[in-house]
Amino acid sequence: MKYRTLVMYMEIGCFVSCLCGWILVCSTLPTEYWTFSEVGTIVLTTGNYYSNLWRDCVSDTTGVSDCKDYPSMLALPVFLHACRALAVCAVITGFFGGVLTLVGMKCTKIGGSEVANARVTFAGGLTYLTSGFCGMITYSWWANKIVSEFVDPNFRDQKFEIGAAVFVGWGGSILLLSGGGVLTYFSGKEGLPSSSEKKPHRPGTYASARTRRTYMLPASSSRVTLVPPLYYEGRKSRATRGTRGTTKTGQTFSRDSFV
Template sequence: MTQRMVVMYMEIGCLVSCLCGWILVCSTLPTEYWTFSEVGSIVLTTSNYYSNLWKDCISDTTGVSDCKDYPSMLGLPVYLHGCRALAVCAVITGFFGSVLTLVGMKCTKIGGSELANARVTFAGGITYLVSGCCALITYSWWANKVVREYLDPHFRAQKFELGAALFVGWGGSVLLLSGGTVQSYFSGKEGLPSPSSPERPRRPATYATARTRRTYMLPASSSRVTLVPPLFYEGRKSRESRATTKAGRTFSRDSFV
């Protein structure tokens, strides 16, 4: 199996992993069970409280449930605004990461050259990493608040526990981060130039390239010395030496006659 086939199968595996993670992250947004709390008031009646980014809900054992949206955006706490923004960014960046990966994959043959496809795939991997980071921060921030309030002995309001949506979101975030990391590594290794690669040999300086503006620039140490092309003087010196040799030969012949 050639290296190109290995990279192609790797790209397919990373795309499937990131797509699964993105779908899991998207599925948590409409789910109400980000936090839940069970309160038993009577033996036969139990109330369940649960909430998510958008609303609070309550249900009982009789099957009656009621949900209420948050009343005002301006009255919401800062962490709720931050979690909403990060969750939406995770969904949007994950979508664009899928588009870039599909365009740049070797098996789709949509892009141009191999180098261009590798760079597009690298951009898709970086976008997946951004999506995974946004999703991971969202669920971790929400869980940190819930755990902190639950363990605080001075917190007198209703205490909640971690819901199933947080664990599903963490799983999706891990899939996004792992797939994006592997995809970025292999595509960046192929599409981006390595800093440790040897430089190309430069062309030797010729007479045409020697006589440039930089040649006649004054050095910093002295303002009276002018740099001139060495080849010019070498050629002039060789012509003068040949002329002197010819003149010397003619003079010796005339003196002999």
């Protein structure tokens, strides 16, 4: 099986996993069973109290139930406002993650080149990871508050237990995190440039300042000879340059003597 086909099937599996996780997270918002408490008054009648981010509800064994929304948003604690905001962010980012992943997958062929599709899929994976982290923080924070109040001996109000919606939200967040992580890894390898790739090296060049001595002509020659800048001889004294036209016997000849 080719690598491209394997990646395509992997993207489909991760997309289905993230989509199922997003649906589970969305289903927990209208569900009332985030917290649950059962209080027995008499033998035949038992009161059940449960609540979520938006309302409190009560029911009994006779089938009578009643729900009431929170009366004032300004009177709510900061903890409840933060959980609401994180839950809504998880739903919104999960939706946009699905759109980006659906556009960037190899099987849809909606985008442009392979690199462009991989980058779109990488953005979708990051969005799915954001959705999963928001959901995980929401349900874990909510469960931690319930557990801390339940085990606190000084807490005198009614104590609640963790409802079924929190466990469903945990499962959906895990699906979002796992699917988004795999999508991000494989699409990042294909769409983002790696720093370890070998880059073409430019050939070495000679750099030197042009001076009067660089292209100086010898006194005994009329031909123009260009000497490479880095390979000319070192400086010579003026006495040596003055005696360049002198022979071994000490006689000096000028150019007119040879004519």
